[in-house]
Amino acid sequence: MKAVGICGSDIHYLKHGRIADYVVKDKMVIGHESSGTVVEIGPGVSTLRPGDDVALEPGIPCWYNRSSREGRYNLDPGVQFFATPPVHGSLAEFVDHPADFCFRLPAGLTHEQGAFAEPLSVGVHACRRGSVSPGKTVAVLGAGPIGLVALMCAKAFGADTVAITDIKADNLALARQLGADTALHLDPAAEPAQVAESVRNALPGGPDIIIDCAGFESTLQTAATAINAGGTVVTVGTGCEHARLPVTRMTIREVTLAGSFRYANTYPLALQLMASKRVDVLPLITHRFGFSEADVRQGFDTAARAVETKAIKARACIG
Secondary structure (H helix, E strand, O other): OOEEEEOHHHHHHHHHOEEOOEEOOOOOOOOOEEEEEOOOOOOOOOOOOOOOEEEEOOEEOOOOOHHHHOOOHHHOOOOEEOOOOOOOOOOOOOOOOOHHHEEEOOOOOOHHHHHOHHHHHHHHHHHHHOOOOOOOEEEEEOOOHHHHHHHHHHHHOOOOEEEEEEOOHHHHHHHHHOOOOEEEEOOOOOOHHHHHHHHHHHOOOOOOEEEEOOOOHHHHHHHHHHOOOOOEEEEOOOOOOOOOOOHHHHHHOOOEEEEOOOOOOOHHHHHHHHHOOOOOOHHHEEEEEOOOHHHHHHHHHHHHOHHHHOOOEEEEEOO
16 A cells, blocks of 8 residues: 545544444454555456556445446445455555456556545545536535535536535635635524525525535535525435435425435546546645554544644555
8 A cells, every 4th residue: 555545434433433333343454545556466357467556446346236236336235345344444555455446547646646536436426416517506515525525526527606615714715725616604503594595695596406515404404495496415424314304395396315325436537537637636635644653643643633633634655
């Protein structure tokens, strides 16, 4: 491995030992945003050779599952995903990984950028789920790492206008740098209806697509209220398990509610978006650390104290 990102899920497993039904019951290597250099290939591998720099897609599906056969392998309940118990992650010197899920880095891309294909894929998949395209207006709720990649992907997909919301001024400043047409600094005490009005006023004609990267009841209510008739609300964040929504309003206005879980068939596009410079992820990497045990500990401590350290994305790198 040459570069491994530190994700919020890594921090959550370290702090709490579980995420939903995934419980850490034994020692587990974490890390799933990764890139490296091929050192050895198995028999029958013809697409890669030693020395190739690659990005590793972390989920290995079971191809006998119906979802996988239909191309939606992210929905396969048997997928073996890096750093999802009991599967070990990629924060290691060497990783054995299927060639089909190792993607050669385009010329000019660094290992840092290659590792970023993973979170960027979340944004690509969300935009696909919402059918983001030229002529559409998009609102992104939440300007954390995933909200910021969703913003960049929406712009790259050709959305006419993209607005983003958050309660953190620093994150919104970065969002403007990354291309947000409007960045709304929210009052944490504001009611969903108030936020919805601000979102609608920020976009000409209101939002056709809303990508909720927070997933709290308040943001879901904001999205359901702010979305245009016939629009699509894409849920990416999982901040709450249950939420009360204005179902009648959504029904008579034919609002589509689309979940977006991880990604499938996104890595080639994610890498190409970076290689073509349509998306620049480097401003999101705010902290860099080595691969020594002390450096990695410092990296996780920095990421865990993101409010204090103002970390957006921390990354462990070799070289």
